[in-house]
Amino acid sequence: MSFAKNLVELRKINNLSQEELAEKIGVSRQTLSKYETGESLPDIEKCGMIANVFGVSLDDLISYEKSDSQNLGFVIPPKGKHIFGMVKVGDKGQIVIPAKARKIFDINPGDNLIVLGDEGQGIALIKEKGLLGMINKAKEML
Numbered sequence: 001m002s003f004a005k006n007l008v009e010l011r012k013i014n015n016l017s018q019e020e021l022a023e024k025i026g027v028s029r030q031t032l033s034k035y036e037t038g039e040s041l042p043d044i045e046k047c048g049m050i051a052n053v054f055g056v057s058l059d060d061l062i063s064y065e066k067s068d069s070q071n072l073g074f075v076i077p078p079k080g081k082h083i084f085g086m087v088k089v090g091d092k093g094q095i096v097i098p099a100k101a102r103k104i105f106d107i108n109p110g111d112n113l114i115v116l117g118d119e120g121q122g123i124a125l126i127k128e129k130g131l132l133g134m135i136n137k138a139k140e141m142l
Contacts, residue, residue, distance in 0.1 A: 003035075003038075003039065003041065003047075003061065003062050003063075004024060004035065004036050004037060004038040006060075006062075006064055006076060007035055007036055007050065007128045008036045008062055009076070010050075010054045010056065010061075011036075013041045014053075014054060018032045018033055018036070021050075021053065021076075024049070024053050025042075025046055025049040025050055025053065026046075026049070027046065032034070039061045045060060047062065051079075055075070055079055056077070056078060056079055058080045060076045060077070060079075061076065063081050063103065064076045082100075082101065083105065084097075084098040084100060084101045085098055097125075105127070106127075110126070111124065111127060111128070112128035113128065114127075114128055114131050115128060
């Protein structure tokens with residue numbers, strides 16, 4: 001997906017008119033329309049302002065590619081949030097953590113992961129070192 005398509009999708013998902021978004025970033029509606037059609041591109045400062053309005057990373061605003069197989073067709077995720085796709089649970093309950101997730105969260109072979117669960121929210125994984133660090137900080141605050 002190109003910058004222009006990402007911009008249009010984010011604007012529509014956030015129920016903003018071209019006029020409203022243009023006002024937020026300090027350009028005319030006509031200029032914003034040119035960004036959305038791909039006729040022109042904003043400078044880096046305006047791109048940063050647009051990313052901030054929508055709470056997404058600048059990188060995702062510019063180059064996010066929506067692929068149904070990877071992110072289930074969702075719009076650009078908020079900054080710091082990720083959609084890594086779907087994994088299949090094996091016969092013994094094993095899953096393969098996607099490579100991008102392993103890279104972002106520095107998960108390496110041999111690392112211990114703690115599985116947390118909430119019957120209403122689902123399952124979460126946390127690195128053992130991360131959880132122990134949070135527990136130790138909580139103890140210090142007591």
